[in-house]
Each structure stands twice: as structure tokens, then as C-alpha cells.
Amino acid sequence: GIQVEQSPPDLILQEGANSTLRCNFSDSVNNLQWFHQNPWGQLINLFYIPSGTKQNGRLSATTVATERYSLLYISSSQTTDSGVYFCAGGDNAGNMLTFGGGTRLMVKP
Amino acid sequence: SAVISQKPSRDICQRGTSLTIQCQVDSQVTMMFWYRQQPGQSLTLIATANQGSEATYESGFVIDKFPISRPNLTFSTLTVSNMSPEDSSIYLCSVDGSSYEQYFGPGTRLTVT
Incomplete structure (x- = not known):
């Protein structure tokens, strides 16, 4: 099956700083998604991005499918951005996802 | 986006008992x-449930331990059977949205003593 690796595993930022999270996958994926798990455990879908670039407010993501990686950019970080960021990949849209190990982010005021 | 609810939100159970989690x-x-999702870990898929057919289980998960029902297109249950402390985890259900993004329920936090 697909292997998904995320880096860095842990990240501490000062409020207002920018950051880049990386996701590498072992094989071609047709389904790549980014999630944020808040401190209360709720998983929020950030992006469905099997290729290309998307932006939503202070967050943007880029997937280079041919090179098997995806990046999540967080600009002007806020304390509410704290939590764990997961990327997950799958063979096809609408099928099961394999999750990476996550990046645990703490944004300090 | 889909709105998903789960019951119970959390429970503390004794070893050897079973718990059924509902997803609507x-x-x-x-x-x-x-x-x-085991404590401090990532998410691992247990099974995929299609309405009208048997659930498909991932490696390491078996139907006797995690029986699943899918009686209609809006509801499913997962039972954690004969529980041990190693089953203490968050259990989450999810569905695909109209544009293939996946949405998750709030999770069920299970502690087995």
C-alpha cells in the first residue's frame, strides 16, 4: 500500500510566523488531502488537492504529483492554528485514505 | 459538506465488555x-462499509472484533467487542463529500479499564 511521510513531526512557531509542512508519498496518488485536527480532536478537511495549487485564506497547498510530494503553507500563523496537521493519500477519489504521521504545530502568542 | 454525528462522544468501559458506536x-x-486513532498516533483505517454488503476490513482488523452494520445510506455502527485496554482509542467515522474531500465525525473517545 501507499506510504505517507510527513515532516517535520513537531513545529513551534511564534504568532505571525510562516511555515511549510511537507508530505511525501511512496507511490502515485489520485487522491491527496490535508486535514487539521484541533486540540479537541475534531478533524477538519483543509484541501482536496491531488495536483496543482489551492489557496484558502492564510493557507495554501501545492501538490507535485509527478514528484510525489505535497506542501502546506501557513502564513501569518495564529494561536488557533495549533493542533496536528495530517496529509492522507489514496489510489482513487472516493476511496480509503492512508494517513501520514502528522505534524504537531504549536503557535505561541 | 456533510454533517456527521457520533454517539457516544466518550465512554469508559470495563475489559471484556463490548461497545457499539453509532454514526449518522x-x-x-x-x-x-x-x-x-490510538493515543498520540495517526489514523488507521479499520474498514469500509457499503450499504447492502459486508464491510471490507483492513489488514490487522477482523469482523469478530469489530463487527460493522450499514443498514441504510445515512447510518452505520461499529462494535468494539471483548475490549482490552489496548482498544483505548478515538474511533472516527467519515464519508466522502460531493467533490471527493473526506469529512469526519467528532469521534468517540473510548477508555477501557
Whole structure:
């Protein structure tokens, strides 16, 4: 099956700083998604991005499918951005996802 | 986006007992997914549940331990049977949205003593 690796595993930022999270996958994926798990455990879908670039407010993501990686950019970080960021990949849209190990982010005021 | 609810939100159970977790979606969906998240870990898929057919289990998960029902297109249950402390986890259900993004329920926090 697909292997998904995320880096860095842990990240501490000062409020207002920018950051880049990386996701590498072992094989071609047709389904790549980014999630944020808040401190209360709720998983929020950030992006469905099997290729290309998307932006939503202070967050943007880029997937280079041919090179098997995806990046999540967080600009002007806020304390509410704290939590764990997961990327997950799958063979096809609408099928099961394999999750990476996550990046645990703490944004300090 | 889909709105998903789960019951119970949390429970503390004794070893050897069973717990059934319910997942309700506000729209009809073909596939529902059940995941486990052990403390401090990532998510692992337990099984995929299609309405009208047997659930498909991932390696390491068996039907006797995690029986799943899918009686209609908006509801599913996962039972954790003969529990041990190693089953202490968050159990989450999820569904696919109209544009293939996956949505998750709030999770069920299970502690086995």
C-alpha cells in the first residue's frame, strides 16, 4: 500500500510566523488531502488537492504529483492554528485514505 | 459538506465488555469509513462499509472484533467487542463529500479499564 511521510513531526512557531509542512508519498496518488485536527480532536478537511495549487485564506497547498510530494503553507500563523496537521493519500477519489504521521504545530502568542 | 454525528462522544468501559458506536450522516452516502486513532498516533483505517454488503476490513482488523452494520445510506455502527485496554482509542467515522474531500465525525473517545 501507499506510504505517507510527513515532516517535520513537531513545529513551534511564534504568532505571525510562516511555515511549510511537507508530505511525501511512496507511490502515485489520485487522491491527496490535508486535514487539521484541533486540540479537541475534531478533524477538519483543509484541501482536496491531488495536483496543482489551492489557496484558502492564510493557507495554501501545492501538490507535485509527478514528484510525489505535497506542501502546506501557513502564513501569518495564529494561536488557533495549533493542533496536528495530517496529509492522507489514496489510489482513487472516493476511496480509503492512508494517513501520514502528522505534524504537531504549536503557535505561541 | 456533510454533517456527521457520533454517539457516544466518550465512554469508559470495563475489559471484556463490548461497545457499539453509532454514526449518522445528514445526507445519503455510498461509502462510510471507520478509523481508529490510538493515543498520540495517526489514523488507521479499520474498514469500509457499503450499504447492502459486508464491510471490507483492513489488514490487522477482523469482523469478530469489530463487527460493522450499514443498514441504510445515512447510518452505520461499529462494535468494539471483548475490549482490552489496548482498544483505548478515538474511533472516527467519515464519508466522502460531493467533490471527493473526506469529512469526519467528532469521534468517540473510548477508555477501557
